[in-house]
Amino acid sequence: MLDDNEIDHDEYSRLISLCGKIQNMSLAMHVFTSMEARGIKPTTSIFNSLLYACLLSSNAITALSLFEIMENSESYQPNSETYDNFIAGFLNLRDVNKMQAWFVGKRAAGFSANLQNYECLISGCVKARDFDTADKLYEEMMSSGIMPSLHIMEWVLEGRCKRGSCDQVKEFINFLLECKFEINGKMIENVVRLYSDLGKVDEMEMLLEIFTEFNQVGEALLQLHCGIIRFYAMMDRLDDVEFSVGRMMSQGMSFKSPSDVEKVISSYFRQGAYERLDLFLEHIKRYFKLTRSTYDLLVAGYRRVGLTEKLNLVMEDMILAGL
Incomplete structure (x- = not known):
């Protein structure tokens, strides 16, 4: 005190x-x-x-x-901050209607809308699945000359993904790239989820080409590579899996999530492609450290099909890895 x-x-x-x-x-x-x-x-x-x-x-x-x-x-x-606090406070309470009422009240009191207001309102509308209002607020903000934050761009893209509009998603990503806005991993995670749910791997491949054209690097590009690989693995398209893994690694990237590696391994087991699985594991071990859950999957898979020699090799690798 x-x-x-x-x-x-x-x-x-x-x-x-x-x-x-x-x-x-x-x-x-x-x-x-x-x-x-x-x-x-x-x-x-x-x-x-x-x-x-x-x-x-x-x-x-x-x-x-x-x-x-x-x-x-x-x-x-x-003052202006008083209204800002009510807008942000009702975001915390998940009351979109009261947020909008205080936003209208702020302007009626003679105060200008600011970036924080739009960030609260757009995120609140997307969470409430009121995508039309979110788009309207975004357009209003842009026309007023307020530069959007990264968080606003994330919410706008998430809203378009949740709406399931591939055309709107593609258009928005092209806008971000052309205007040199940052595209991060969270954004691409939402896009990949949409395209995967709709079975539109061709759209992901096209997006990868666009990323290459605009020299995109980092987490967003890795998320896209892994999303494509994950889709092919779920569909048991091993030729496409192997091509996509090679393409990703040729760009100096490797898996970050054990879950993605395990989806690929499961596909090999479903197809009974054990020699190809060996080659895959040998290839990624130079860049990715297998986790306990991945080893457990290999042990269970080889044990199930009775491949004792391969099972023993995996057990030895586990010991060497200290697992």
């Missing part, structure tokens, strides 16, 4: 904000009443912190009461 003679309003505001983050509403109110008891007058910033702490603690009624007190005061009138 602050010293008795401490009157720094910013410190009180930060302390109340911290109470909100740990969702300790009673402590936040105690800090506020202690401040008043010491004769320290509250400010708009302190009221903002207190009402946001209420919203983080799911106490919207108290937050609204504080807002009414602010409206009727002369010393701590609501």
Whole structure:
């Protein structure tokens, strides 16, 4: 707690904000009443912190009461941050309608919309599967000249993926590439999930060509490679699996997820392609350390088909790997 003679309003505001983050509403109110008891007058910033702490603690009624007190005061009138806190707070409460109402209220009060507002609203609408409103807000933001954040781009793309619109997804990715926006692994994970669910591996292959054309590297490219390999493995298209693995590794990339490796191994077992499995394992061992779950899969597979020699070799490898 602050010293008795401490009157720094910013410190009180930060302390109340911290109470909100740990969702300790009673402590936040105690800090506020202690401040008043010491004769320290509250400010708009302190009221903002207190009402946001209420919203983080799911106490919207108290937050609204504080807002009414602010409206009727002369010393701590609501400001732009007050409305921002309500918009962000109702995002935390998953109430999209109230978020939009406070967004409208902010502008009616003469304050401009900002990036944080659009980030809250677009993400909230996508979570609520209100994709039309999310798109409308995104277009409104772009037309107002506000530069979107990476998080907004992630949410817009996720909304189009959840909507199942391949054309919209392709169009948006092309826009991102042409405008040199960052495309990260989370974005491509959503795209790969959509294309995989729809069986559109050709779309993934086309996207890989586009990535190559735009010299894309990093996590997004790896996610796309692994998504293609995973799809071919699930379909038991071993020729395509092996071509795709070779293509990925020729670009200096390798598997990151044991799950993807295990899907490929399972495909080899389903096809009874044990010699090809040996070659695959030999190839990836230089770049990928097999995990216990992967070894367990190999042990179970070889034991099931009675390949004792291969089973013994795997067991020896496990011991050497310290597993």
